[in-house]
Amino acid sequence: MSRSRRSVSLLVLAMVAAVSASCVPDPKPARQLPLRLYAIGDSITRAFDSWLIADNLSVSWVGGYHGTWQQILGIPNINAHNQRITARYGSSGRRNVMEAQNGARWDDALSQAQGVVSEQPTYVTIMLGGNDVCRDDLADLPTDEEIQQHVTDTLHYLDAQLPSGATVVVVGIPDIKRLYDVAVSEKGALGISCEAIWQTTALGFPCGSMLSPDNTEADRLYVQSRNQAYNDLLMVLVGVQNAASTRVHYHYMDAEQVAFTGDDISSIDCFHPSAQGEALLSSLTWSQGPFAQ
Amino acid sequence: MLGEVGGEVIRTRDLEPRSLAALAALWNQILEAKRSAKERLEADLVAREAGIERAEAAIADTQEGLLEAIRRERDAEALRLAEARASLQIDETAPREAADSETRWPEVVARVGATTLRDEDLEEAARLRLSRLRARVHAELVRAFEAEADARRLAIEARRVGSQAHVLVDRARAGARPVTEAEVDATVSERRARGAEARPDRVRAYLEGRRRAEAELALRDRLRGEIPGRFLVVAPEPPRLPARGALPRAGEARVVVLAFTGLRCHHCAATERILSDLEAGPWRGRIRIERRAHFPEALLPALEDAVALRCAAAQDRAAELRRAILDALASKRSANSWAIGRASVPDANAFERCRRDPAVVAAVLDERAEAEALGFDDTPSFLVNGVPRVGFQPRDRLESLIAEALAGAPPDRLPSSNGEPS
Structure with missing residues (x-):
């Protein structure tokens, strides 16, 4: 769908959000530090294959850290949200909880959120949906209704369980077609072309819905349209929840327009963000967020 | 100007914001690559001007000792370079950064003492990295130009028929042939037969979405035929790298394959089998294969392999040692290349003296540094008559590279030997 048509649809949804907002005049409590x-999320949040094979939590866009060992081992400093928080507010009272799981989808969000009861976080990030767009089969992408249900359930749960004044940031799904378009001419592990690596989607390599060499351009455009539709839904649902809540601050952050280039994509699997890509995500999501000023 | 469509000019600034952001990031990466090359070259010039020689580190017997010696050598070298730099006159000219193109560097970027550092020196030093980045810039320009050209064609067509571009697209999508229950059922059955879950609502959404996308693509294809466009930016040529000995010398083989490799990685072992076959195969005499050490910094056994191979080569036993190490690795036995090396050469004492010689270790490290400077961030990597290939090359790809190089090479300088391909 073209951007202009999406804008028209979004206008309608935004009006729904505005009506919801007008029904809730109560001010929220002051935002907590x-x-x-x-962190709720998937392999992007765990920085899977971003630097070395498997998880690289120290270069996660949100929970990353850069201590002595990272310096000695030459692991990049990606200036994650976790580091930015410590730099700005100090290390006293800090917690950095990573609940993200590889392969997680929006239907896993509620279970990942359960830990907030004991942790009582003041800042929750959610980046999910990549694995809803990236399915093994093109004909297996969730419907809008399913995504809406999972998002609403999760946000309602957080609203009930988080301390007053907490902040929830929901990051949109990066444009997976852009990932395909950029990486299709790149090389992955051992210099093997990304296209060759993606041929293994038939053997279980993730994201056959976008990356399988059997897909046509129309198939990829269909998946991109679902990618856009999920993001539109997320933006509106987060807006509605923010308007309705009297306790928690909610923000949606656009990741669809992130301009990934070749170096931002994992040189191991041609699929996940590289450490540089995680740094880009951190920078863009932080700069759009409420603690940037 | 990037090109034109239907008589309308498309410039870089017309491209969608995300592509402009990507281009800006890529141009910045090019700038950083050249800055990094400049730093390396300046350090070399400073060392040369100040007469700094590579430190002769004492190479200890133990593995840990060897690694420590390398580290000490590097630290000492860095200190001497910093001192020399402080005492030298260095004049630099800053590049002019541009918002919508690659940064322009002055012809002379620095003078270090009596030596001039030129833009072409930076280009040469970072050639592979720069060529990759410029290829990405070109690919991004092609993608963004095509998207903008399609948008212009839609706008032109909309003006022609008195409508709006998005109306044309919506009309095309709405005109897509409806998906029938029978089609949904057939797809569900086919998916389930393959073991997929295949829910009918999701299957229907996919079939309808794909059909609408096909209708939109058909509209764009029709307009591409009716309203031609031209993209004017020329694709960058694949680079030829200025490695030492990368091209055939007069009177020798027509194609030189430089393999920057080791023995310890899975693909290195496979590469070694391919290289050995090529050396013994029908191109013998027309190609020369030279192996240079390239391995991850922390992989000490690979460094020991390279030192041992160099010392075995001095006694004309490199091929035998290479095979012996690979055999040991393949059979999961301990592959101590120094022990295997001692047993593989006629003069074990000379081998021992050689492997303790700091100059030999330094030569191996130089080869690895050369690979890094060329931009080879994967092991193995190759230069075939100067044309780089990063990462493992399957046998058929390496053979086709050599065949291409042979086809483009000057006529044989050596008489053909029996068994060569015609």
């Missing part, structure tokens, strides 16, 4: 950080 983001000292207790809690």
